[in-house]
Amino acid sequence: MTQRFEGATCLVTGGGGGIGAGTAKLLAAEGAHVIVADLSLERAREVAAEIKAMGHAASAHSVDVTSEASVAQLVDESWRENGPVTMVVTCAGIIKIQPFLDLPEADWDRTLDVNLKGTFLVLQGVARRLVREGLQGRMVAVSSVAGRGPRADVADYAASKAGVISVVRSAAMALAKYGMRVNAVCPGVVATEMTYAIQRMRAEDSGGDPDEMLAGAVAGIPIGRIETPEDVARAIAFLLSEEAGYVTGQALNVCGGLEFD
Numbered sequence: 242m243t244q245r246f247e248g249a250t251c252l253v254t255g256g257g258g259g260i261g262a263g264t265a266k267l268l269a270a271e272g273a274h275v276i277v278a279d280l281s282l283e284r285a286r287e288v289a290a291e292i293k294a295m296g297h298a299a300s301a302h303s304v305d306v307t308s309e310a311s312v313a314q315l316v317d318e319s320w321r322e323n324g325p326v327t328m329v330v331t332c333a334g335i336i337k338i339q340p341f342l343d344l345p346e347a348d349w350d351r352t353l354d355v356n357l358k359g360t361f362l363v364l365q366g367v368a369r370r371l372v373r374e375g376l377q378g379r380m381v382a383v384s385s386v387a388g389r390g391p392r393a394d395v396a397d398y399a400a401s402k403a404g405v406i407s408v409v410r411s412a413a414m415a416l417a418k419y420g421m422r423v424n425a426v427c428p429g430v431v432a433t434e435m436t437y438a439i440q441r442m443r444a445e446d447s448g449g450d451p452d453e454m455l456a457g458a459v460a461g462i463p464i465g466r467i468e469t470p471e472d473v474a475r476a477i478a479f480l481l482s483e484e485a486g487y488v489t490g491q492a493l494n495v496c497g498g499l500e501f502d
């Protein structure tokens with residue numbers, strides 16, 4: 242395994258989830274000290290323990306990305322315990338299947354809070370500290386192919402993910418002069434609890450079978466297999482690495498050919 246991130250500290254929010262855990266493990270294997278942060282401290286601890294058991298460096302923290310105070314506390318604790326956080330990956334996210342006409346205001350607000358405001362608060366919180374200390378950083382936000390187009394039964398989620406691409410572009414513009422790069426990845430159908438929950442919700446609505454529905458979704462992927470968290474993690478690692486040193490403000494589709502724009 243290459244050691245592209247040796248000596249760096251990387252914060253992964255939503256690190257207790259499928260894509261977050263896969264990313265945390267890859268970055269740790271490439272030499273980073275990974276701060277696994279999640280609403281579920283229990284899940285964050287499990288992932289950090291798995292990383293340590295593999296002989297790499299990690300610590301676990303709880304965070305609610307919808308709260309500026311919680312994000313500020315996470316940034317302070319991370320700095321105190323592991324020094325400057327020069328890499329960030331924002332993976333925290335939620336989704337709920339609901340037809341457009343039934344989508345309640347409270348659910349719209351919650352999805353936008355976690356997925357969009359949460360991304361903004363984490364990028365801003367770390368960037369403020371880096372700028373104050375005259376340090377450079379690299380950041381990747383996890384958007385989605387749903388941010389590229391319409392979604393009839395997850396309008397809130399699609400809007401939040403389109404918003405993530407917009408925030409990433411604005412952050413890249415604002416932070417380039419401080420030597421910071423900010424990019425997004427747009428995964429497709431990834432083998433994580435979020436995807437299995439989506440299929441269960443869709444099956445419940447339609448009376449179908451969740452496994453068959455997932456198989457149908459996978460059949461529509463040109464590459465012909467479901468995406469793994471590691472597929473996403475490798476693209477994130479590329480964007481964080483020096484190999485992507487001239488790439489900023491971009492949203493990279495990592496979706497097996499599901500989306501082309």
Ligand SMILES: NC(=O)c1ccc[n+]([C@@H]2O[C@H](COP(=O)([O-])OP(=O)(O)OC[C@H]3O[C@@H](n4cnc5c(N)ncnc54)[C@H](O)[C@@H]3O)[C@@H](O)[C@H]2O)c1
Nearest residue numbers: 255257258259260280305306333334385428430431433435
């Ligand atoms: N699974 C997919 O197919 C897919 C596709 C495209 C994009 N994504 C995006 O990738 C990211 C990770 O998704 P995943 O599939 O790993 O889902 P997941 O459900 O496995 O993980 C999401 C994690 O976010 C955490 N979280 C939720 N609310 C939070 C909050 N307020 N503060 C901190 N953490 C919070 C959860 O506890 C969970 O651990 C999400 O942003 C998701 O929208 C997923």
